[in-house]
Amino acid sequence: MTDEADLTEVQEAQPLSQTALAARAALSEVAPVPGVAKPDPILIADSIRRNFGGIAAVDVDHLEVQRGSITALIGPNGAGKTTFFNLVTGFDKPSEGEWSFDGRSMHGVSPHKMAALGMVRTFQLTKSLTKLSVIENMKLGATDQRGERWWNGLLPWIWRKQEAEIEERSDELLGRFKLDHMRDEYAGSLSGGQRKLLEMARALMTNPSLVMLDEPMAGVNPALKQSLNRHVRGLRDEGMTVLFVEHDMDMVHDISDWVIVMAEGRLIAEGTPDQISSNPDVIDAYLGSHQGQSLLEDE
Amino acid sequence: MDWSLILSNTFRQMVGTDAMYFAIAALGLNVQFGYTGLLNFGQAGFMAAGGYGLGMTAWYFSISLWWGIPIAIVYALILGLLMGIPTLRLRSDYLAIVTIAAAEIIRLVVRSVRFKEQFGGTDGIGEFAGPFREVGSNLGIEQGNKYGFWVFEYTGRQFWTLIVGWILVAIFGFVVYLLMRSPWGRVLKAIREDEDAVRSLGKNVYSYKMQSLLFGGVVGAFAGMMLALDRGNVQPDNYSRDLTFYILTALVLGGLAKVSGSIVGPMLYWGVYVFIEGVLRGMTSDGPLQIGGVTIIQSTQVGQVQLMMVGAGLIALMTFRPQGLFGNREEMAFDDR
Amino acid sequence: MNVLKSRAVRVVFVLVTLLGVGLGGTSAHAQDSEYFIQAQVKEQQRDENGRPDNQPVVGVTITVTAPDGSEVGSAATDDKGVALIPVPAKGDYVVRLDESTLPEGQTIAATSNAEQVINESTFRTNRQIINFFTGESQRVEQSFFSRAAQRVADGIRFGLIIAMCSVGLSLIFGTTGLTNFAHGEMVTFGAMMAYLLNVRGLAFVSFLAFLPFIDDVGRFHILLATPLAVAIGGGFGYALDRFGFARLRRKGVGLISQMVITVGLSIILKNLFLFFFGGRRKPYRDYTLQEGLNLGPITITPRDLIVMLLSFVVLMAVALTLQLTRLGKATRAVSDNVDLASATGIDTSRVIRQIWVAGGALAALGGVFFGLDEQVGFDMGTQLLFLMFAGITLGGLGSAYGALVGGFAVGLFVETSTLFGVPTELKTAPALLILILVLLVRPQGILGRAQRVG
Secondary structure, eight states: OHHHHHHHHTOSOOOOOHHHHHHHHHHHTSOOSTTOOOSSEEEEEEEEEEEETTEEEEEEEEEEEETTOEEEEEOSTTSSHHHHHHHHTTSSOOSEEEEEETTEEOTTOOHHHHHHHTEEEOOSSOOOOTTSBHHHHHHHHOSSOGGGSHHHHTOHHHHHHHHHHHHHHHHHHHHHTTOGGGTTSBGGGSOHHHHHHHHHHHHHTTOOSEEEEEOTTTTOOHHHHHHHHHHHHHHHHTTOEEEEEOSOHHHHHHHOSEEEEEETTEEEEEEOHHHHHTOHHHHHHHHHHHTTOOTTSOO | OOHHHHHHHHHHHHTSHHHHHHHHHHHHHIIIIIITOOOOOOHHHHHHHHHHHHHHIIIIIOOOGGGHHHHHHHHHHHHHHHHHHHHTTSOHHHHHHHHHHHHHHHHHHHTOSTTHHHHOGGGOEESOOHHHHHHHHHTTOOSSSEEEETTEEEEHHHHHHHHHHHHHHHHHHHHHHHHHTSHHHHHHHHHHHOHHHHHHTTOOHHHHHHHHHHHHHHHHHHHHHHHHHHHTEEOGGGGOHHHHHHHHHHHHHHOTTOHHHHHHHHHHHHHHHHHHHHHHHHHHTTSOEEETTEEEEOGGGHHHHHHHHHHHHHHHHHHHOTTOSSOOGGGOOOOOO | OHHHHHHHHHHHHHHHHHHIIIIIHHHHHHHHOOEEEEEEEEEOOBOTTSOBOOEEOOSOEEEEEOTTSOEEEEEEOOTTSEEEEEESSSOOEEEEEOGGGSOTTEEEOTTSOSEEEEOGGGOOSSEEEEEEEEEEOOSOOOOHHHHHHHHHHHHHHHHHHHHHHHHHHHHHHHHHOOOOTTHHHHHHHHHHHHHIIIIIOOGGGGGGGGSTTBOTTSOBOHHHHHHHHHHHHHHHHHHHIIIIIHHHHHHTOOHHHHHHHHHHHHHHHHHHHHHHHOSSOBOOSSSOSOOOEEETTEEEOHHHHHHHHHHHHHHHHHHHHHHHSHHHHHHHHHHHOHHHHHHTTOOHHHHHHHHHHHHHHHHHHHHHHHHHHHOBOTTHHHHHHHHHHHHHHHHOTTOHHHHHHHHHHHHHHHHHGGGGTOOGGGTTHHHHHHHHHHHHHOTTTTTOOOOOOO
């Protein structure tokens, strides 16, 4: 039902928003070379390496992500994109390396602290909390809840007011993501695409400044993809930075301001979507592992 | 076979002391396992912490019984930290392994000759429950008299323990109910579903798991205290490894992740357990039960048969009705991973 | 489905009857006896006020022989220090306490005797009580070195047994992710099966008595009973997977549920053993009473020496199988990464089945060896379980070599811990310390690899 509505809604081409234009302008001066410095980086990674049984799954010398932009991280399967995500968000520990978020070193910081500092992520395999209702999923995302201290749990009057505010914000976000009609259903009863939306909406409950999406389009039907695209753009327009891993080249081309390409754990190219689609290194990398498949062909 | 005796025993046991302390222990285990997904296989260890916390007051510390309550809580907290710190960052099996091991070692230590001075060895510790029973008699419950009605008749001593025990069940039941409806409970339930998701939302999963383990452990210690007060002594073999598993069976029977489940489950468990015992004892009271000259069961083997049925019941529940007898499969709060 | 079910029922039935026919008789026999010799072993101690305060001595083997030297029965003292040995009638008997089974540092007290005689005339009631008193060792204090050598030798023996029992536990975890809390009972199962064949015997095979190792009431010599018990143990592992866990996996039952199911299985099996076997520890018929050989500072019975050598050979064979054979490589591949293994054409469910069989067989062998060392009891494997867990955690959960190394190390550590002041009765406690330290410092164990996230 929602899916059909979205389909008709997004048929017309969307003009670039002010923030999009600003992001692209800021990046227009940046040279398209791997590891290049950005004018205003929010995330900086230095010599991050992760070995699995002697094989370097990730080996990134230098990487910067421009604040206020939508940056895509692409590469053939096994390029180390998800591992890189895990490393940067603290879900995995690098064998060596340093990285900083918003000017703060994140080395050895636990994942929940990073999330609390404003770097929130989603997962390739959606992690909806299936036995919790949709609204409970949303409310869980809010940070600094007084009722999350156990002794306060016994004293509802301490947290009831805050809970009401959180619920209001959750409902507002659910409405925006067109999940309000599922509000009281178990998250387990949502479709795959709806779960992706829920996970993204839930992540926004933490008020992040950097949103990291791991394959937001995987398993989502084409109609819902457009709606997701729009939501991702909306994040940037609200001042957030988006870094996402994606295989869907249409989406990458459509919405990203900047593209970073990884292959075999290394950074092999960076640039605007146009620069990347004509970059011979990138085509080689994809040809190497995809046997003749065109870069811009949908997988 | 005396069916009226069997049935009256069954009903009496459903609200008896065993069901009572099982219910308290099950409430604690439910917070850990049912709501948070923590495999605490050492609830017996927490119960021992409670029992010995009380028992050691007069025996070893030479202080009033009432100090035993804070001592027991401190024991349970130390035990929980010991079990939790190394394991709660790791996958869930490690907690199961460490808790089962810790409970076993606790039993070995308290029954050892080396620590007999502290824990009383295999004989355990007795004669500490006096002050507790005195409160009962001061309230007019005479230890020797009979109290209750119909089949529910108890001696004054049991009656007083039962009143205190079931009040504790009600209190802990209400506390757990409140907690699980609070944002704190929401975090625990979310951890059971997927702890990485919770972590990615900025919650300190390790800390919440620890809180859950400690909370359930302290509740378990209260179960151990009630057991000790009922028996009038603490004995190492009352806190065997398998006790945890029986409580787990009772909990699964009633339904995980429901407050009612942890109270109704133990009642049913003990009802069924005593009923089976009555029937088997009835069948073997005039010598071994024989079919075609082959001895099927003798009166000394009744206990083993009962426990085999407990094990079989646990397997059957987990396989066919993981939501418990009354749960609805849709709402089954137990996530299969 | 129905076929499977009825077959499952039949297999269980056969196993149960097998147990029943075998063990039920023995325990009934013990309880049918009207006359007992009740040996009580006490350690002489005095409390602060100098009053006698005797402590029971646990696990001491008491043997009763008839005047003609034939053995009537033997038992180990329980936790009250009491061993109850049924005898056929009032009569003359010799009751002997096996001094090698006394706890570290204790000897028979000067006022007592390791061998006491009972006359028919003194056998008044149907239960004759005999007391043995022990005290602190009066012998010259052994040097630390010689005590250490003895403990190390015992530790190696114990470590080899734990390693053998643990392989299956670790590999099942590695390939299916399941922590099997009934694995201890698989160890007991093996010991019980050997007991059934060796002590109780199968009357219907008595016609085979012309063969070596089988006597005329159908009892098998331990040398034959052991391989048979190992085969039955393998079959038990097969049945558990085929009719149990394989079906649960297919049904999509989660790992945590499966783990709880193994707990239920453990309760059933333990009580089944207790039902048929009784609560007392009982020895096998062969090689029970042996003089220790003095090898330098070490005293060891030929039986234990051979058990050690055999364990070592078996473990080497396991390691070589894993390293060299197709099955071994497939096993390692599956425990490394199930999806990858099945993508490369390995039939994972077959490999898992084979692991259950091999794990069951090894656990059974470990059980027989453990039973030879310390007699057979219904809860012998349960007591080993936690040491096995400590071992495989130390070695690396899921790694076969890790189980070998870790199990061995834990056995050695536990036995030698008494050298450093740990009381014998608490010698397993330091294993918990190992477990906790490993988890804090290197949770993947010595040989395990860190798990890949996400």
